[in-house]
Amino acid sequence: MPKALANPTLVVNNIAIPVAPNSVSYKEGTGEQTMRAQSAGGGSVQSVFSKNVETNLSFLKFSLFNTPENIALARGWKILENANAASLTGDGGFSKTFNNMAVTNDYEVNLGADTTIDIELMGDPAV
Amino acid sequence: MKTFEFSLSESISYHNKGESQEGHSLTLTAPTVKARKKAAKLKQGVMRAVSSLQGDANIKPEDKKSKEDIKPEEILALIQMSSIEYDEYMDIFIDLLCKGICKIEDEIEMTAQLADKMSFEDTEKLMGEYLINFILGSLGN
Numbered sequence: 001m002p003k004a005l006a007n008p009t010l011v012v013n014n015i016a017i018p019v020a021p022n023s024v025s026y027k028e029g030t031g032e033q034t035m036r037a038q039s040a041g042g043g044s045v046q047s048v049f050s051k052n053v054e055t056n057l058s059f060l061k062f063s064l065f066n067t068p069e070n071i072a073l074a075r076g077w078k079i080l081e082n083a084n085a086a087s088l089t090g091d092g093g094f095s096k097t098f099n100n101m102a103v104t105n106d107y108e109v110n111l112g113a114d115t116t117i118d119i120e121l122m123g124d125p126a127v
Numbered sequence: 128m129k130t131f132e133f134s135l136s137e138s139i140s141y142h143n144k145g146e147s148q149e150g151h152s153l154t155l156t157a158p159t160v161k162a163r164k165k166a167a168k169l170k171q172g173v174m175r176a177v178s179s180l181q182g183d184a185n186i187k188p189e190d191k192k193s194k195e196d197i198k199p200e201e202i203l204a205l206i207q208m209s210s211i212e213y214d215e216y217m218d219i220f221i222d223l224l225c226k227g228i229c230k231i232e233d234e235i236e237m238t239a240q241l242a243d244k245m246s247f248e249d250t251e252k253l254m255g256e257y258l259i260n261f262i263l264g265s266l267g268n
Contacts (some may be wrong), residue, residue: 014142014238085142100145123145 029058029125065118162226176209199255
């Protein structure tokens with residue numbers, strides 16, 4: 001029976017990261033593609049394809065609980081600028097690698113009960 | 128500081144400076160005080176293995192070897208034949224690797240995630256080499 005991927009293993013810079021459940025999501029960085037119609041006159045229309053390579057960046061998002069260890073990890077990734085690498089693995093041979101990743105958001109640390117730190121990384125297209 | 132290089136028969140992928148790379152060699156150093164508990168357990172394991180087998184077998188004088196002549200596979204066989212639980216012993220060694228004594232390509236410290244990627248054969252060979260180089264060295268003959 002097929003099984004949805006809901007509990008991936010996230011490794012950032014060779015260390016497994018414990019994340020808040022159901023908080024991991026990613027974009028592969030395949031980029032946006034658009035189709036437009038151009039008029040050739042006389043009722044004739046041609047389609048025009050374009051690819052916006054500006055959007056060819058991978059995106060990885062997850063949430064951490066606000067433990068001192070996780071706060072230190074997040075700060076470490078931010079300091080490394082784009083010298084972070086991450087990988088996601090899961091059941092059924094699922095595996096994605098993200099290279100040259102940078103923490104792009106100015107993450108907010110809420111010092112309260114049941115709160116999380118949202119981390120967003122962007123980098124090379126996933127492989 | 129005394130170190131030795133170990134060539135992996137199967138490479139392991141690791142993260143370095145934002146890139147995923149393949150590691151083919153490990154650089155190992157002697158255990159520090161940070162790793163004392165794991166190192167002490169390994170040392171005690173070797174001593175227990177030796178003492179338990181000495182009690183069982185009739186060892187002829189010509190069979191005795193100095194510690195310099197012992198090969199990695201022999202020390203592993205000694206542990207496997209003793210009453211020591213080999214899997215637990217191996218777990219202690221893997222924990223020791225993650226205490227800052229092992230670097231991949233002399234750059235990145237070994238972590239539990241990276242150690243999990245090592246083949247069983249490489250892990251065994253590495254353990255034998257490490258015991259010979261750094262654990263037996265501090266034992267008497």
